[in-house]
Amino acid sequence: MRVPLSWLREYVDLPATETGRDVQAKLISAGLEVEAVERLGAGLSGPLVVGKVLTIEELTEFKKPIRFCTVDVGQANGTGEPQEIICGARNFAVGDKVVVALPGAVLPGDFRIAERKTYGRVSRGMICSGDELGMGSDGTHGIIVLPPEHEVGIDATVLLELFDEVLDIAVTPDRGYCLSMRGVAREAATAYGLPLRDPALLDVPAPNSYGYPVQVSDPVGCDRFTARTVVGLAPEARSPIWLQRRLQKAGMRPISLAVDVTNYVMLELGQPLHAYDRNRLDGPIGVRRAEAGEKITTLDGTVRVLDAADLVITDNRGPIGIAGVMGGAHTEIADPETDAETGFVTGTSEVVIEAAHFDPISIARTARRHKLSSEASKRFERGVDPQAAAAAAQRTVDLLVLLAGGTAEAGVTEVAAPSAPRTIAMPANHPDKVAGVDYGRETVVRRLQEVGCDVYGQDELVVTVPSWRPDLSEPNDLAEEVIRLEGYENLPSTLPKPPAGRGLTERQRTHRRVGRALAGAGYVEALNYPFIGEQALDQLGLDADDARRRVVTLVNPLSDEEPALRTTLLPGLLGALRRNDSRGSHDLALFETGLVFRPEGEQGVAVRLPVDRRPTDEEIAGVNAVLPRQPRRAAVVLAGAREQAGWWGKGRPSDWADAVEAGRTVAAEAGVELIISADQHAPWHPGRCAAFHVEVNGEKVLVGHAGELHPRVVKAYGLPARSCAMEIDLDLLEQANEGPLRAPRISAFPVATQDVALVVATEVPAAEVEAALREGAGELLESIRLFDVYTGDQLGEGAKSLAYALKFRATDRTLTVDEASAARDAAVALASERTGAVLRGA
Structure with a gap:
């Protein structure tokens, strides 16, 4: 909302010395987001x-x-x-x-x-x-x-x-009344402690039966409709300069007098209006829901197919406007035309003014459905003062009579559904408890009255909410008004005092440790939206029966292209990898930890829980029953160089082994050792994919995969060649951990290192050899590391050499050479028995 300071001064007697920057500071202190102050005429000087x-x-x-x-x-x-x-x-x-x-x-x-x-x-x-x-x-x-x-x-x-100053205010959805000069002036008057000249305080004639006929068939969608008629308008009348300039300063383009006046009143009072050429109307004006498939040509010249949920304005011919969004072309105000022979000007001379109040949710959905956001819809969907409709219509009539020489007809049409003022009961000290500040009853009452509320009672206040504040619905809303007007900056900074013995859960600690470990390993965290579409699953190359294709679809998604909740972290990370690579960052290592959503069984529809009381255990259980399983996962993606080349030596590209090592890193932070084996699983390369298993209650459980992505996936996502990825389930890792992490025991005795090189068949996984060595070495083995893999003519076809470094150490003594050698021999013997391994050179 653009607010010219000169216009604002008409409603509030701001001090003459106050600049736009001063007013900006005051309004920001009152809770408005004033993004900028534009100085018009800067750099301009006469004559x-x-x-x-x-x-x-x-x-x-x-x-x-x-x-x-x-x-x-x-x-x-x-x-x-x-x-x-x-x-x-x-x-x-x-x-x-x-x-x-x-x-x-x-x-x-x-x-x-x-x-x-x-x-x-x-x-x-x-x-x-x-x-x-x-x-x-x-x-x-x-x-x-x-x-x-x-x-x-x-x-x-x-x-x-x-010469003027214009305040550019970003109006939040709950402050729709500030999309008007009236609303901003009220905030300015409160901030400065000055009286407000309310432009809506007009003498409005009582409704009668002589006005233009209106029939409202949907009182829920339209609870108030006011119609006024002005005749005898001069078609050649133009908007005066002051009116055009105020529209321009507010960011609107002058069009014609009738349209400019309705826009001006909308900016002034916040009530959207529409002007119809009465000579183009056919019968009474109606308000109803559209019939599916009905069409209308809107003022922008577009033919739109209506939905059955759309609220429309009609006459005998059908829809003449989309209620609260945009009018139709058939009844628009005609541009003045001059007859070349006679010199007479023809155009609209009789106007019917519409000032109505529509259901905010209905207008918001219609505007999004047709991708048609207008100045009117922006106001209706945030909440318009229903009591301002009659005043806005009267203000429009007065301006048309003044500026175009018209005559207001005596008829006043007003169709209104019965309504009662909204009241909220609140303890007088409720704002004190919310803010932790002792405001006192007098301050609370005074601030609420400045907002426009009527307040009654002593210790228990009964607050009647003004019609222009639909966002005030409960005591916390009223407390927020008191707090913001008293100044957020005046709230003391106090640290909360948590009860003893509470802190992060083990799940939260694991999550944090994993994030720190991956960051320490050189990965950069990338947080992505948890939404996916069918295209992302197709690009991953998932089979039709893959469980990851079963998604939870949102009722009201942010994007039609991504209407579902993610079942895997990879689409978001791969998208981030592609974006960064396309912008010149080619050496990438990204990670993300977060929830995925995996529905199981028949998914029902969650009921809306009550807010006026605590939900019952049965109601909470009913909601939980239809929620999808939400495991917490960690994932990484890699591309480009893993180690940079330089004077220190050669670099190397990232590969599948780095992705596998990332899985080991995550598992280590959870206190679990992975069992790694070859696998084939989309979206990984069938020959370069590793499966991660852990033991849970004596059974092997699959917890994730890692490796190089399939070339088709790389092409579909537009990724660098040979990109790699890893994804692992943190919740399953936590289940595999038998207890809390313990600090390692440090021995003061020296370590004994023994190296072994074993020749095995090419198809034998290194993990199986390592497991056999670990078991055979016994309790003296401190660590084992694979440091070399060799294949070549010396070994023959179908064989490979695996070289391991085994470290032995005792906690109570220095090991002898014989003890270390015996442990090594036992390890080799078990590996030979299980995998057919032979000592190289033996």
Whole structure:
């Protein structure tokens, strides 16, 4: 919402010395998000005056049309003589009043006006357009042609209100009343402690039976509809300069008088309005739900197919507008046209004004369904004051009568559903408890009255909420109003005092340890949205019966392309990998920890729990029963170099082994050792995929996979060649851990290292050899590490050599060579028995 400071001063007597920055600070302190203050006219200085075009001479000897003009600027030039000006624009004629920048003037952008010779003549000034003066576009893209009644030689900067400050306010969804000058003025008046001149306080005639007929068939969707009629409008009447300038400053383009007036009143009071050409209406105005498949051509010229849930405005021919969103083209205000023979101006002379109140949810859904956000829909979906409709209609009628010479008909139509004021019961000390500050009853009552509430009672307050604040629905909302008006900055900073013995759960500790370990291993955390679409699952190459294709679909997704909750972390991470690679970061190692959503069995629909009481155990159990399983997982993706090359040596690219090692790192933080074996599982390469298992209650349980991605997946996602990934279930790792992590026992005795190289068949997994060595070595084995893998002619086809470093240590003595050798021999013997391993060179 753009708020011109000059307009704001009409409703609040702000101190004359207050600048836009000062008002910004006050409103921010009151809780509004004032993003910027724009200074209009910055860099502009006069003389800038009104002139009258006396003569125009067309200069045809140049490549483009050029006009040599003489302009009467009165005594503004000090001589009273006509001012000679060269101009290339062609949208003005002899006798028109224009804006003239005389020599010495400076226009925005440090464009200095001086007397100069050009096109063989001397130009003493410039005839200005709106863009050149920083006024913004009015739709004409040409020279400003002023109404003829303005006197020659007067200061145009005052006439056009070129100097002003505009506050740009980002209105949050709960503060819809601030999408109006009335709402912002109320906040400014409260912030400064000044009285408000409410523009909605108008004398409005009582409803009667003489107004334009209106039939509301859906009182839930439209609980109030006011119609007023103005006749005898002058079709040639134009919006005055002050009205056009206020619209421009507020970010709207002037169109025609009737439309400009409805937009002006909407900005002023926050009530969207619509003007119909009465001569184009056919019968009574109706409000109903659309019939599925009905069509309407909206004001933007688009033919739209309506949904049965859309609320529409109709006449006897059918829909003439999408309620609260956009009007139809069939009843729009006609542009004035001048008859070439008679000179008479024709156009709309009779207008029916609509001021209605529509259901916010219905309007929001319709606007999103048709991808048609308008100034009206933005206000209706945030909540419009239903009591302001009659005042807005009256304000519109008054302006049309004043500016277009019309006559207001006596008929006043008002269709309103019965309603009662909303009240909230609240203890007087409730804001004190919420904020931890002793405000006292008097402060609470005063602040709520400043908001517009009526307050009764002593210790227990009964608060009647104003009609323009639909967001106030419970005591906490009222407490928030008191706190923000008293100043968030005045709240003391106090640390909470948690009860003793509480802290992070073991699941939370594991999650944090895993994140720190991966970060320490060189991975960068990438947090992604938990939403996916069918395309992402197709790109992963998942089979039709893959469990990851069974998703939980959202009722109201943020994006139609991603309507479901993720069943795996990989799509988000691979998307982040692709984006970073496309932006020049080619050496990447990313990780993410978070929930995935895996539905099981028949998924029901969760019921909405009550908020006026604690839900029963049965209600909570019913909601939990339909929730999907939500395991916590960790995943990594890698591409490019894992170790950079430099003066220290050669680098190396990331490969499947790095992904497997990431799984080991995660498992180590959970206090679990992985059992690793070869596997085939999408989206990994069938020959470079490892499965992770752990033992849970004596059984092997699959917890994740790692390896190089399948080439088809790499191509589908647009990833670097040979990208790798790992995904592992943290909850299953926690189940495999028999107890809390214990610190390692450190021995003071020296270590004995023994190396062994075993030759096995190529198809034998290294993990099986390692497991046999570990078991055979017994309790003296401290660690085992595979440090070399060799294949070649020396071994023959179908064989490989695995070299392991075994470290032995005792906790109570220094091991002898015989003891270490015996443990090594036992390990080799068991490995030979289980895997057929043979000592290399034996």
